[in-house]
Amino acid sequence: MDDYEAALNNCRWWTSPFLSAAAYDSLKMRGTRLITDRGLRDDIVKLYELNYAYLVDDTDKSFWQFQQAVLFPVFNRYIRDVGDGQGQGRMIPNDWAAILDSREFSNALLAKRTTQQDSIEDQQAALDRTRQVAARIEAWLKDRDTGSSD
Numbered sequence: 001m002d003d004y005e006a007a008l009n010n011c012r013w014w015t016s017p018f019l020s021a022a023a024y025d026s027l028k029m030r031g032t033r034l035i036t037d038r039g040l041r042d043d044i045v046k047l048y049e050l051n052y053a054y055l056v057d058d059t060d061k062s063f064w065q066f067q068q069a070v071l072f073p074v075f076n077r078y079i080r081d082v083g084d085g086q087g088q089g090r091m092i093p094n095d096w097a098a099i100l101d102s103r104e105f106s107n108a109l110l111a112k113r114t115t116q117q118d119s120i121e122d123q124q125a126a127l128d129r130t131r132q133v134a135a136r137i138e139a140w141l142k143d144r145d146t147g148s149s150d
Contacts (some may be wrong), residue, residue: 008079008091011112012071014063017055017123024048040140043133051126059119066115074108 024044027034035041075091078099083089093099 002092005090005092008075008093009081009083009089011109012067012075012089012091014067014116015119015123016060016063017052017126019052019056021048021052037140040133040136043136047126047129047133051129055122055126059122063115063119066111071108071112074105078102078105 027044032041032045035044078094079091080094081089081091083091099105
């Protein structure tokens with residue numbers, strides 16, 4: 001497959017965060033007050049109710065809307081799918097000269113790149129926040145265990 005064909009095919013997709021919240025859902029059902037350290041409890045709640053919710057609800061839905069409203073219509077005008085029907089998509093331009101001269105196509109790709117970069121930064125920020133909260137949980141558990149063995 002030509003590099004351009006692969007790149008055009010891959011450009012149609014975006015990364016969606018898939019989060020497992022089973023442990024948090026269980027904690028919510030039992031009551032977050034089980035975590036006696038109020039700051040830690042607040043950090044955990046914010047991580048799930050704010051950071052993760054933003055990724056899943058806002059970022060992913062915004063990407064879907066962008067793809068549907070902007071990228072797919074532009075691709076439908078300039079690109080055709082000549083894939084094998086088995087998930088091995090091959091996207092080729094209808095007319096190379098037209099696509100190279102198209103401000104609409106280049107603007108759509110730039111918007112896609114910007115949106116994707118913003119999503120990556122949001123996901124990285126959530127991952128950094130997750131690491132911070134995990135470190136706080138580990139420190140809290142260690143302090144609790146050390147305090148209970150005295």
